Amino acid sequence: MNKRSGIKSKKRILDAAMRVFSEYGYAKANMRMIAKASDISTGGLYLYFKNKEDLYLTLMKSKMDDFAGMTMESVSDIADPADAMAAFITINLNYAKKHKELILLQGRELGFTFGLEMKRKFFKKQRGLIEDIIRQGMQSGIFRKVNVPETAKVIFSIIRGFVLGIVVEPDALFTPAECSKLLLNGLLKKE
Amino acid sequence: MNKRSGIKSKKRILDAAMRVFSEYGYAKANMRMIAKASDISTGGLYLYFKNKEDLYLTLMKSKMDDFAGMTMESVSDIADPADAMAAFITINLNYAKKHKELILLQGRELGFTFGLEMKRKFFKKQRGLIEDIIRQGMQSGIFRKVNVPETAKVIFSIIRGFVLGIVVEPDALFTPAECSKLLLNGLLKKE
Amino acid sequence: MNKRSGIKSKKRILDAAMRVFSEYGYAKANMRMIAKASDISTGGLYLYFKNKEDLYLTLMKSKMDDFAGMTMESVSDIADPADAMAAFITINLNYAKKHKELILLQGRELGFTFGLEMKRKFFKKQRGLIEDIIRQGMQSGIFRKVNVPETAKVIFSIIRGFVLGIVVEPDALFTPAECSKLLLNGLLKKE
Amino acid sequence: MNKRSGIKSKKRILDAAMRVFSEYGYAKANMRMIAKASDISTGGLYLYFKNKEDLYLTLMKSKMDDFAGMTMESVSDIADPADAMAAFITINLNYAKKHKELILLQGRELGFTFGLEMKRKFFKKQRGLIEDIIRQGMQSGIFRKVNVPETAKVIFSIIRGFVLGIVVEPDALFTPAECSKLLLNGLLKKE
DNA sequence: TATGAATGAGGGTTCATTCAT
DNA sequence: CATGAATGAACCCTCATTCAT
Numbered sequence: 173m174n175k176r177s178g179i180k181s182k183k184r185i186l187d188a189a190m191r192v193f194s195e196y197g198y199a200k201a202n203m204r205m206i207a208k209a210s211d212i213s214t215g216g217l218y219l220y221f222k223n224k225e226d227l228y229l230t231l232m233k234s235k236m237d238d239f240a241g242m243t244m245e246s247v248s249d250i251a252d253p254a255d256a257m258a259a260f261i262t263i264n265l266n267y268a269k270k271h272k273e274l275i276l277l278q279g280r281e282l283g284f285t286f287g288l289e290m291k292r293k294f295f296k297k298q299r300g301l302i303e304d305i306i307r308q309g310m311q312s313g314i315f316r317k318v319n320v321p322e323t324a325k326v327i328f329s330i331i332r333g334f335v336l337g338i339v340v341e342p343d344a345l346f347t348p349a350e351c352s353k354l355l356l357n358g359l360l361k362k363e
Numbered sequence: 364m365n366k367r368s369g370i371k372s373k374k375r376i377l378d379a380a381m382r383v384f385s386e387y388g389y390a391k392a393n394m395r396m397i398a399k400a401s402d403i404s405t406g407g408l409y410l411y412f413k414n415k416e417d418l419y420l421t422l423m424k425s426k427m428d429d430f431a432g433m434t435m436e437s438v439s440d441i442a443d444p445a446d447a448m449a450a451f452i453t454i455n456l457n458y459a460k461k462h463k464e465l466i467l468l469q470g471r472e473l474g475f476t477f478g479l480e481m482k483r484k485f486f487k488k489q490r491g492l493i494e495d496i497i498r499q500g501m502q503s504g505i506f507r508k509v510n511v512p513e514t515a516k517v518i519f520s521i522i523r524g525f526v527l528g529i530v531v532e533p534d535a536l537f538t539p540a541e542c543s544k545l546l547l548n549g550l551l552k553k554e
Numbered sequence: 555m556n557k558r559s560g561i562k563s564k565k566r567i568l569d570a571a572m573r574v575f576s577e578y579g580y581a582k583a584n585m586r587m588i589a590k591a592s593d594i595s596t597g598g599l600y601l602y603f604k605n606k607e608d609l610y611l612t613l614m615k616s617k618m619d620d621f622a623g624m625t626m627e628s629v630s631d632i633a634d635p636a637d638a639m640a641a642f643i644t645i646n647l648n649y650a651k652k653h654k655e656l657i658l659l660q661g662r663e664l665g666f667t668f669g670l671e672m673k674r675k676f677f678k679k680q681r682g683l684i685e686d687i688i689r690q691g692m693q694s695g696i697f698r699k700v701n702v703p704e705t706a707k708v709i710f711s712i713i714r715g716f717v718l719g720i721v722v723e724p725d726a727l728f729t730p731a732e733c734s735k736l737l738l739n740g741l742l743k744k745e
Numbered sequence: 746m747n748k749r750s751g752i753k754s755k756k757r758i759l760d761a762a763m764r765v766f767s768e769y770g771y772a773k774a775n776m777r778m779i780a781k782a783s784d785i786s787t788g789g790l791y792l793y794f795k796n797k798e799d800l801y802l803t804l805m806k807s808k809m810d811d812f813a814g815m816t817m818e819s820v821s822d823i824a825d826p827a828d829a830m831a832a833f834i835t836i837n838l839n840y841a842k843k844h845k846e847l848i849l850l851q852g853r854e855l856g857f858t859f860g861l862e863m864k865r866k867f868f869k870k871q872r873g874l875i876e877d878i879i880r881q882g883m884q885s886g887i888f889r890k891v892n893v894p895e896t897a898k899v900i901f902s903i904i905r906g907f908v909l910g911i912v913v914e915p916d917a918l919f920t921p922a923e924c925s926k927l928l929l930n931g932l933l934k935k936e
Numbered sequence: 937t938a939t940g941a942a943t944g945a946g947g948g949t950t951c952a953t954t955c956a957t
Numbered sequence: 958c959a960t961g962a963a964t965g966a967a968c969c970c971t972c973a974t975t976c977a978t
Contacts, residue, residue, distance in 0.1 A: 178937080181937090181938095198390075199388075199389075199390030199391070200390075202971080202972055202973080203972075203973060203974080204972075204973095207940095212938085212939095213938060213939045213940055214939080214940060214941095214973090214974085215938070215939055215940065215941095215974090215975075215976080216937080216938055216939070216940095218973095218974070218975080219937065219938075223973075223974075224972095224973065224974090279470055295531070295532075316548075322537055322541065323545070325528065325532065325537055326525070326528070326537050326541060326542060326545055327545075328528070329521075329524040329525050329527065329528030329537070330521045330524045330525070330545075331524065332524045332527055332528065333520040333521045333522065333523045333524020333525065333527070334517070334520050334521070334524065336520065336523055336524065336527070337516065337517070337519070337520030337523065340486075341486075341516065350513070350517060351517060354514070354517055354518075354521075357507075372962080372963090393946080393947060393948080394947075394948060394949080395946090395947080395948095403963080403964095404963060404964045404965060405948090405949085405964085405965070405966095406949085406950075406951075406963070406964060406965065406966095407962075407963055407964070407965095408949095409948095409949070409950075410961095410962065410963075414948075414949075415947095415948065415949090563941080563942090579772075580772075581770075581771075581772030581773075582772070584967080584968060584969080585968080585969060585970080586967095586968085586969095594942080594943095595942060595943045595944060596943085596944070596945095596969090596970080597942070597943060597944065597945095597970085597971075597972080598941075598942055598943070598944095599970095600969095600970065600971080601940095601941065601942075605969075605970075606968095606969070606970090661852055677913075677914075698930075704923070705927070707910065707914065708907070708910070708923065708924060708927055709927075710910070711906040711907050711909065711910030712903045712906045712907070712927075713906065714906045714909055714910065715902040715903045715904065715905045715906020715907065715909070716899070716902050716903070716906065718902065718905055718906070718909070719898065719899070719901070719902030719905065722868070723868075723898065732895065732899060733899060736896070736899055736900075736903075736928075739889075751958080754958090754959095775950080775951055775952080776951075776952060776953080777951075777952095780961095785959085785960095786959060786960045786961060787952090787953085787960080787961060787962095788953085788954075788955080788959070788960055788961065788962095789958080789959055789960070789961095790953095791952095791953070791954080792958065792959075796952075796953075797951095797952065797953090
């Protein structure tokens, strides 16, 4: 009955879906909840999304794109590779702190049969960013010589670990600064 | 078809449940599948487990206990803290490599309403091991002075990141050796 | 197959439920039967009723309300208390004769954990009617002096007995007239 | 394992069944409960009873026989018909007071497809007793002339009403004395 | 574009009954 | 006689999806 632009409706649904999926997870969330939360009829959902999976995937893609944009932007104009790496970590951790539910949601459906490809693409992109930083660090001589893609992979894994740590431990006390310090300096005493 | 020792039946169910849950995840797995996979009737499942959740939780607990035992044992008699840490990482990564599905399954249900307490206890224990190693390293003077529990938390997160990395990337190339090297030495060139 | 007014669907379900519950009793009736009998899908039932119990209770409540209305109305404008009592009995017995299955159904679930409160309220109301009649009879001097609420209770029990008698004995021959005569005059010869 | 005489086991099962059926009703009681309550294995139940229905029916029959014996005995040697009638009522009400659950249980399954025949036979016998009393009362001239079988039916219904009243109302205050007074004298003031 | 009643397959769970021991 | 693990049909209920309006 409401005259709403299609785009606006789609946005509303996505927002509602975010709230609902975050709270209940993919499996326990149901279309009626999302319909109610977005104030759109059950049938209406299917005007904008092929099915539940499509809705979920679209949502995830948009969030990932947002985040990818953020990181890209914030890192691109930092000259010092160590600073850039620190910035990359910082933005990851801050985002995690702010959007625990999203991380949780993504993690929860980690190995899902669907959406894997999308996730992999996202990961690759992020790793690409790290690789660039490492290469710059090596060129400028402040990083040790390492196998770039492999190290990027490891670092990316570490960051994912940090992120999960923040999300999982309710009273996580570790700060971006500390995390990057450990990553950059290691545990051993510099002789 | 009757008469199997109760314990044997329980074991069969647990094994089958592991396979089924691994493949489909908790939500999409259904009791009928597990029944079929364990060659036990649907009703039979409920002779040994109160319900689906109980079955899942029991399964997880047994796996965690197994793993906790393994790490404890393998680390306990290594004198050098750096070696101990490396061993701890190695065992984590090797286990992950061998039991990807289990990790995935656990990760998938990360934020589950149930079983959280159990998982937290497990995490705490593992973190305790790391703390011990750090303390020894600091005493023997080969580790830098750090805030022990916090650092343990960070390291544990990092390891979790490694583990997930192995699981998520299908062609993970990173080795335990590399991982522990990075963790111990950091990315920056010494001096 | 779609689109029926909600109210109409609800009515159809209630009607079908009456038939099914009457024939099989609460425990042996199942939702699929009711669905089939109302020509509505299983899921459709749950659009209108929270669950089996709710459906049953709603059904009972509506029947009780109907009946309470009938008695109230038919007794209210009879001046002579003896006549009023006779009318009350008559309406009870006639209703029982016409709706054996309903009585049976209600009786069958007599001590049910649920719906007891509802039934008690209904009983209380009916007893209230009887009390009024007794009081009037005593005031006008044609009834003996009795303890009103207690006597009402007894009379109500007697009527319930009559009702059950009609329902249980397939070839019940006893008529309202006879019943009220016995109740009013007793068995002893008036000396 | 226990050496128990068959008869004793049967009795134990019946006793346990009484307790369990009373508490849960026929439908919600299950064989395992009865097995546990009688300390006999599930399979063992089927050594003594063909199935759940048979167990229930056997139980009911034994209770009815007991009760029929009691009434018969207690009424048989009372000379005065009014006293006999009063005694009959008294024994019914006292039994009801003592064995509410049994009455409830029987009432609950009133219209059951099975056991109806048995119940009818029981009712007939009880009615026969009442008929005898009425006939004696008419012969001795203290009862009014009435249609004997029909009046017996009505009286039996009334008594059933009393019995149910006792069971249903939690704080039933009506006494056997009162009940029989009303039944014998009626509500109207004499003359 | 929008609605929401309706569908129906499928999931978790129970329980009377059987049968190898 | 006795056991109790095992069976499997059947039950209540949910929910993604459709479609007449």
